[in-house]
Amino acid sequence: MLRGLDIRDMLIIDRLELRFQPGLNVLTGETGAGKSILLDALGFVLGWRGRAELVRAGAEQGEATAWFDLADDHPVAEVLEEAGIGFDGELILRRVNARDGRKTAWVNDRRVSGEVLRALSDRLVELHGQQDDRGLLDPRGHRALLDQFAGVETERKAVRAGWKARREAMAAVEAAELRLQEVQAEEEFLRHAVSELDALNPEAGEEATLDTERRLMQAAEKIREDIRRAEQALGLQGAEGQMTDGLRWLEGVAGEAEGRLDAPLAALERAMVELGEAQGGVVEALEGLSFDAHALENTEERLFAIRGLARKHGVAPDDLGTFAEEIRAKVAALESGAGEITALRDAAAEADEAYRAAALTLSGARRAAASRLDAAMAGELAPLKMERAIFSTEIAEGSPGPEGIDDVAFVVATNPGAPAGPLAKIASGGELSRFLLALKVCLTGTASGLTLIFDEIDRGVGGATADAVGRRLASLAEDGQVLVVTHSPQVAARGGYHWRVEKRQEAETTLSTVTPLEEGDRVDEIARMISGDRITEAAREAARVLIEAQ
Numbered sequence: 429m430l431r432g433l434d435i436r437d438m439l440i441i442d443r444l445e446l447r448f449q450p451g452l453n454v455l456t457g458e459t460g461a462g463k464s465i466l467l468d469a470l471g472f473v474l475g476w477r478g479r480a481e482l483v484r485a486g487a488e489q490g491e492a493t494a495w496f497d498l499a500d501d502h503p504v505a506e507v508l509e510e511a512g513i514g515f516d517g518e519l520i521l522r523r524v525n526a527r528d529g530r531k532t533a534w535v536n537d538r539r540v541s542g543e544v545l546r547a548l549s550d551r552l553v554e555l556h557g558q559q560d561d562r563g564l565l566d567p568r569g570h571r572a573l574l575d576q577f578a579g580v581e582t583e584r585k586a587v588r589a590g591w592k593a594r595r596e597a598m599a600a601v602e603a604a605e606l607r608l609q610e611v612q613a614e615e616e617f618l619r620h621a622v623s624e625l626d627a628l629n630p631e632a633g634e635e636a637t638l639d640t641e642r643r644l645m646q647a648a649e650k651i652r653e654d655i656r657r658a659e660q661a662l663g664l665q666g667a668e669g670q671m672t673d674g675l676r677w678l679e680g681v682a683g684e685a686e687g688r689l690d691a692p693l694a695a696l697e698r699a700m701v702e703l704g705e706a707q708g709g710v711v712e713a714l715e716g717l718s719f720d721a722h723a724l725e726n727t728e729e730r731l732f733a734i735r736g737l738a739r740k741h742g743v744a745p746d747d748l749g750t751f752a753e754e755i756r757a758k759v760a761a762l763e764s765g766a767g768e769i770t771a772l773r774d775a776a777a778e779a780d781e782a783y784r785a786a787a788l789t790l791s792g793a794r795r796a797a798a799s800r801l802d803a804a805m806a807g808e809l810a811p812l813k814m815e816r817a818i819f820s821t822e823i824a825e826g827s828p829g830p831e832g833i834d835d836v837a838f839v840v841a842t843n844p845g846a847p848a849g850p851l852a853k854i855a856s857g858g859e860l861s862r863f864l865l866a867l868k869v870c871l872t873g874t875a876s877g878l879t880l881i882f883d884e885i886d887r888g889v890g891g892a893t894a895d896a897v898g899r900r901l902a903s904l905a906e907d908g909q910v911l912v913v914t915h916s917p918q919v920a921a922r923g924g925y926h927w928r929v930e931k932r933q934e935a936e937t938t939l940s941t942v943t944p945l946e947e948g949d950r951v952d953e954i955a956r957m958i959s960g961d962r963i964t965e966a967a968r969e970a971a972r973v974l975i976e977a978q
Contacts, residue, residue: 429909430553430879433494435469437487438525439479440940446927447944452905454923455913455942456953461929462940463913467555467883470494473523474553475533475545482525493522496552496879503551513538519552521545555881556864565851565864571794571836574821577871578797583790584831590783591830597776604769621741622759625752630734635745638731645724648717655717659710662703671700787832794834795823801870808866811896813889814859817842819867838867861885862897869900879909886916894918917957921974926950951975 435444440462457463468479473492483490496519498504508515513536523533523545533540535548575584660666675696682689738745798821805819818841826835841848842859851863865885886897898919904910905924914920926945931938945953951971952963959967 429497430911431495431497433466433470433473434492435466436491437484438469438472438482438490438492439465439484440931440938441465441469442484442939444940444942446942448909448911449925450905450909451924452902452922453909453911453925453927454920455911455927455929456915456920456957457929458931459915461931462942463929464883465940466929466942467881467913470553470881471555472525473521473533473545474549475523475542476549483527488527490525491522493520495520504548507544507547507551508535511535511538511540511544513540519548521548552879553881554878555883556868556885567837567850570821570838571831571834573838573871574794574797574801574836577801578793580790580793580797583786583793586786587783587790587832588830590779590786591828594776594779594783597772597779601769601772601776604772608769619759621755622752624737625748625755628733628737628748630737630745630748632746632749635731635734635738638727638734642724642727642731644717645727652714652717655710655714659707659714662707662710668700668703668707671696671703675700783828784833787828787834790832791823791834794832794836798823798836804870805866808869808900809862812862812866812900813893813896814842814862814866816844817859817863818844818848819863820848859888861887862889862893865897865900869904872904879911880904882910882912882914884913884915886912886914886919890916890918898922915957917954917971917974920954920957921971921977926953928953 429450430448432448433444433446435441437443446466455463455466468482469492472482473494498517498519500515500517504519505515508519515536518536520536521533522535523531525531531542533542533545535544575581662668664672675693678689678693678696682693734745734748738748741748741751743751802820809815809817809819820839820841822837822839824835824837825833827833838851839848840851840854840863842854848854851860861884865882868880882901886894889897894916895918897916898921901910901912901919902922912919912923920926928943928945928949929940930943931940943949951968954971954974955963955967958970
């Protein structure tokens with residue numbers, strides 16, 4: 429709840445500190461004393477749209493600070509977490525308005541945008557008055573208010589889940605149809621491409637292998653000639669013959685050399701073995717370099733075919749196999765596309781049917797709750813001297829969406845037989861205030877964590893009607909916090925905490941002050957509200973009676 433409001437240099441307030449309490453907080457004072465300025469300042473720090481010029485004359489800037497004590501699971505926690513702001517149950521909002529019009533805001537000492545302020549304010553404070561266009565008078569919020577009253581969160585979740593499934597199923601159909609259209613547009617190309625790729629059937633790494641083979645065959649004749657010369661140099665007409673002769677000559681005289689030729693003979697024998705291995709390798713190389721006369725032509729033809737097809741499709745030669753699989757998949761999709769789309773359409777129809785069923789269940793719960801709300805409003809309007817007025821909750825079929833298929837609007841007729849219409853257009857000022865109060869009383873069981881502010885909601889009523897207004901405000905405040913700006917003594921007498929707003933003249937400056945009232949001062953203030961400027965003892969006695977009757 430709202431614990432305090434600190435205002436500096438705004439309009440006709442130089443410095444003001446207010447400490448609010450749970451229950452019913454009442455602000456009274458003469459017309460023009462500055463009660464609306466307090467709401468302007470609170471609205472400013474909450475990011476509401478309001479007056480353009482708020483800085484007090486002669487000051488460089490105006491400033492307002494509001495602080496709240498909240499439960500850890502209060503709805504503002506989600507907004508704060510998204511904004512990256514820490515929260516431990518205390519929330520401090522501060523906003524500054526410079527003379528040049530610049531506005532700067534902080535939440536718990538973290539600078540924030542006006543958008544964050546407004547998101548927080550929607551979860552902190554609810555303002556009601558004759559110009560209430562943020563809350564109950566806004567038709568865009570009537571469906572959510574009815575749902576809160578009806579307690580249909582389970583049904584709402586089912587509808588949202590059904591809508592999501594329906595949307596995803598329809599998106600799948602659209603995507604499949606688009607893919608089929610794209611494939612059909614290039615069907616001739618795809619089938620020709622598959623035919624080419626299947627005929628060539630390239631393998632990964634084949635291009636590099638063919639290129640190596642081609643270069644080797646191109647140089648093979650020169651290589652073979654050199655290898656053949658080496659074979660002759662190593663053979664019987666060359667090294668082998670000379671080594672054989674040398675070995676024979678040495679073996680012929682080895683017996684007479686007293687062992688001196690044993691080592692050379694052993695070395696020659698090893699050399700003959702190595703020479704034989706070298707000759708075998710040379711012969712094998714010559715055989716390996718032998719190829720058919722058409723082999724080079726065939727190799728080049730396939731190599732150039734692979735490279736040409738890769739250039740045609742804009743892929744690397746080694747990726748032709750993968751590309752072929754992709755093309756085959758598209759052709760397969762072309763052939764099976766119609767069947768796939770039929771299956772997806774069937775699934776979308778089932779999702780739509782499931783969504784419609786959930787939406788109809790929610791719609792039925794809403795219509796039942798609408799009847800209960802209309803009956804509850806009739807019971808609330810009678811004590812407010814509006815027993816002839818008719819409040820009704822109209823539910824019409826709207827466009828399907830995540831919140832269902834219903835459009836909801838609260839309409840009123842001030843007299844039987846009179847045309848019904850929106851609250852803001854049909855009701856007069858005093859009637860509108862009472863409609864709003866009755867509606868809030870009926871809906872209050874579904875609200876949590878909000879500070880309710882009523883700005884002269886009792887305007888235009890008096891006597892027993894004003895007393896009924898006061899009773900309902902007090903009832904709303906029993907389990908929460910209500911701030912009410914009022915000119916009604918019957919309403920003021922029901923306040924648990926009472927402040928008087930008044931103007932004072934200092935030199936050439938007019939300032940507004942707010943004074944918390946103790947018991948005796950409170951009697952005088954209510955007496956003033958009863959009798960006017962001249963407070964009589966009779967007025968004081970009437971004030972005491974009102975206070976004691978609460």
